[in-house]
Amino acid sequence: xxxxxxxxxxDDQAVARSLRWLIETIRLKVETFASAxxxxxxxxxxxxxxxxxxxxxxxxxxxxxxxxLVAQRIQVxxxxxxxxxxxxxxxxxxxxxxxxFVEKPFNDQDLLDRIQKAIHFxxxxxxxxxxRAQLRAIFASLTPREREVLDLVVDGKPNKAIANTxxxxxKTVEVHRAKMMEKLxxxxxxxxxxxxxxxxxxx
Amino acid sequence: MRYGLxxxxxxxxxxxxxxxxxxxxxxxxxxxxxxxxxxxQGMLDRLKENEYRLRAIIESEPECVKLQAADGTVLEINxxxxxxxxxxxxxxxxxxxxxxxxxxxxxxxxxxxxxxVFSGESVVYEFKAITLKGRIAWMETxxxxxxxxxxxxxxxxxxxxxxxxxxxxxxxARRHQTELARVARLSTMGEMATGxxxxxxxxxxxxxxFARGCIRRLRMxxxxxxxxxxxxxxxxxxxxxxxEILRHVRDFVRKSDLQMRxxxxxxxxxxxxxxxxxxxxxxxxxxxxxxxxxxxRVQGDAIMIEQVICNLVRNAVEAMAEGQSPRREVxxxxxxxxxVAIEVETVDTGPGIDGGxxxxxxDQFFTTKPDGVGMGLSISRSIVESHGGRIRAESGRDGGxxxxxxxxxxxQRVRRHDHADSLHC
Numbered sequence: 001x002x003x004x005x006x007x008x009x010x011d012d013q014a015v016a017r018s019l020r021w022l023i024e025t026i027r028l029k030v031e032t033f034a035s036a037x038x039x040x041x042x043x044x045x046x047x048x049x050x051x052x053x054x055x056x057x058x059x060x061x062x063x064x065x066x067x068x069l070v071a072q073r074i075q076v077x078x079x080x081x082x083x084x085x086x087x088x089x090x091x092x093x094x095x096x097x098x099x100x101f102v103e104k105p106f107n108d109q110d111l112l113d114r115i116q117k118a119i120h121f122x123x124x125x126x127x128x129x130x131x132r133a134q135l136r137a138i139f140a141s142l143t144p145r146e147r148e149v150l151d152l153v154v155d156g157k158p159n160k161a162i163a164n165t166x167x168x169x170x171k172t173v174e175v176h177r178a179k180m181m182e183k184l185x186x187x188x189x190x191x192x193x194x195x196x197x198x199x200x201x202x203x
Numbered sequence: 204m205r206y207g208l209x210x211x212x213x214x215x216x217x218x219x220x221x222x223x224x225x226x227x228x229x230x231x232x233x234x235x236x237x238x239x240x241x242x243x244q245g246m247l248d249r250l251k252e253n254e255y256r257l258r259a260i261i262e263s264e265p266e267c268v269k270l271q272a273a274d275g276t277v278l279e280i281n282x283x284x285x286x287x288x289x290x291x292x293x294x295x296x297x298x299x300x301x302x303x304x305x306x307x308x309x310x311x312x313x314x315x316x317x318x319x320v321f322s323g324e325s326v327v328y329e330f331k332a333i334t335l336k337g338r339i340a341w342m343e344t345x346x347x348x349x350x351x352x353x354x355x356x357x358x359x360x361x362x363x364x365x366x367x368x369x370x371x372x373x374x375x376a377r378r379h380q381t382e383l384a385r386v387a388r389l390s391t392m393g394e395m396a397t398g399x400x401x402x403x404x405x406x407x408x409x410x411x412x413f414a415r416g417c418i419r420r421l422r423m424x425x426x427x428x429x430x431x432x433x434x435x436x437x438x439x440x441x442x443x444x445x446x447e448i449l450r451h452v453r454d455f456v457r458k459s460d461l462q463m464r465x466x467x468x469x470x471x472x473x474x475x476x477x478x479x480x481x482x483x484x485x486x487x488x489x490x491x492x493x494x495x496x497x498x499x500r501v502q503g504d505a506i507m508i509e510q511v512i513c514n515l516v517r518n519a520v521e522a523m524a525e526g527q528s529p530r531r532e533v534x535x536x537x538x539x540x541x542x543v544a545i546e547v548e549t550v551d552t553g554p555g556i557d558g559g560x561x562x563x564x565x566d567q568f569f570t571t572k573p574d575g576v577g578m579g580l581s582i583s584r585s586i587v588e589s590h591g592g593r594i595r596a597e598s599g600r601d602g603g604x605x606x607x608x609x610x611x612x613x614x615q616r617v618r619r620h621d622h623a624d625s626l627h628c
Contacts, residue, residue, distance in 0.1 A: 012405050012409070014405070014406065014409045014437065014440070014441055014444070015405055015408055015409045015412070017409075017437065018408070018409040018410075018411075018412030018413045018416070018437065018441075019412055021412060021413055021416035021434055021437075022412040022413075022415055022416040022419075024416070025416055025419040025420055025423070056401070083400070083401045083404050104404045104407075104408050105404065105407055105408055105411055106408070108411070108412065108415035108416075108419070
């Protein structure tokens with residue numbers, strides 16, 4: 001598994017270096033960016049981790065970067081670092097989907113805990129996304145007939161009724177059903193129902 | 204005999220003729236007299252009619268119409284006027300002096316306007332009235348002289364209306380404006396403080412992060428003394444950076460390009476009074492000037508010096524209002540010091556400065572005001588010192604605070620023609 005990275009975006013290079021020095025104590029990879037644009041240019045979507053972002057920055061502000069990421073459906077969790085008295089900005093950021101925020105001056109443990117949580121959240125999110133993608137691929141591999149049989153099984157119909165509905169022999173239905181179960185690696189009808197529901201939620 | 208008869212008859216005829224003529228003249232005269240009498244009666248009727256009409260108009264006039272004698276005695280007043288002063292009957296007002304409904308502080312002004320009307324002028328004046336039932340109202344009177352047939356002024360004809368509502372909305376608008384100005388001033392200072400705080404937060408966070416990082420590594424035994432050098436150097440650098448920011452704040456005024464020009468400080472004082480007077484008046488305070496006419500010019504930045512004086516005056520006004528001082532007066536005094544410097548002094552009649560805090564009043568972020576930022580006097584001191592002057596605070600023995608600052612004199616003297624208007628006002 002790829003080690004998660006903490007991406008730091010702060011125009012103040014001293015602050016960025018100090019954050020790196022602090023965060024590296026919890027054995028995470030750290031990468032710093034001097035501006036929001038640098039981050040957008042250099043960020044690789046596939047890399048897990050979280051983003052530590054200064055709210056106030058010249059050029060594109062932290063909030064603007066967040067908007068861009070949301071617009072591009074990039075789901076990296078963001079921890080905002082706000083100055084004293086920027087609580088309103090922080091509230092806006094959280095409303096727009098930020099993972100969390102810390103107010104400067106912050107307690108180191110507090111920041112590190114939040115970073116850990118964010119990374120945990122990100123990996124969970126990535127796992128879920130991967131599972132969904134997998135599920136979508138499996139469902140996509142079903143033939144139209146198998147798909148029809150699946151829908152009726154999930155509806156609770158016995159083989160005989162399915163055969164009647166589809167105008168097939170009970171034997172043929174059984175063959176489709178077995179193939180479909182195998183593709184989905186489902187052991188029971190309950191498994192099937194669960195997977196179908198998950199897929200429905202995804203698509 | 205016959206001749207005698209003829210003569211007699213002739214004489215009779217003549218007499219008769221004369222009599223006839225006289226009689227007809229008499230009749231004519233009588234007729235004329237009668238006509239005249241009728242005409243006269245008609246005139247009288249018309250006059251009376253006119254008077255009634257005029258009276259009706261005045262009586263039904265929605266605004267107060269009144270006649271006053273030179274000493275203020277009310278000669279006549281219409282019902283609207285009676286209503287205006289809350290009088291139930293005409294005799295409550297007529298024959299009485301108008302001054303019994305004029306607020307005491309306006310009586311002198313009212314008298315002056317009466318004098319002007321009786322010397323032939325038309326006037327408009329506003330005053331505060333206290334009606335017979337004790338209601339306080341603002342009134343506006345248009346007064347014109349009323350002359351008799353010989354042209355002698357015998358009364359003031361006054362039309363008065365209640366302008367309380369108008370006055371109140373005016374007052375409200377003015378208060379709103381000052382409130383805005385106050386908020387603007389506060390927020391500028393607040394923004395400045397926020398800016399400084401944000402600037403300082405950067406190096407402080409960096410220092411904390413580097414130090415925490417070191418501690419964590421030391422605890423984990425994952426560090427050699429040599430590894431500490433780099434982060435500790437960073438810590439030092441950031442501490443210096445924080446110090447630099449603070450120095451910038453202190454030098455803020457010194458470094459901001461001062462526009463040094465020869466200044467007539469009395470003029471500067473007058474400018475400040477112009478834009479602080481309203482604020483002072485609303486807090487019930489007056490600003491008095493005691494400016495020395497023979498001041499040397501000083502080298503200074505007019506805007507900056509204005510800011511200092513403005514700060515001192517506003518502080519004084521606020522302190523007097525806050526302290527509920529019964530008499531609220533700020534005196535701005537200027538005087539030369541040995542021809543090489545000048546001194547500007549503000550003296551107020553407020554509660555003064557507590558002895559225990561007098562040394563702190565110029566400190567940054569020191570304030571006694573509930574919504575104060577504590578920058579005003581600190582900035583004032585920076586400004587004065589950047590001009591090579593000194594500023595001091597004192598508390599008077601019988602209350603009141605005194606602030607004094609000096610400024611170095613330049614070469615030129617203030618020209619003499621400035622003297623006339625630099626007397627007490």
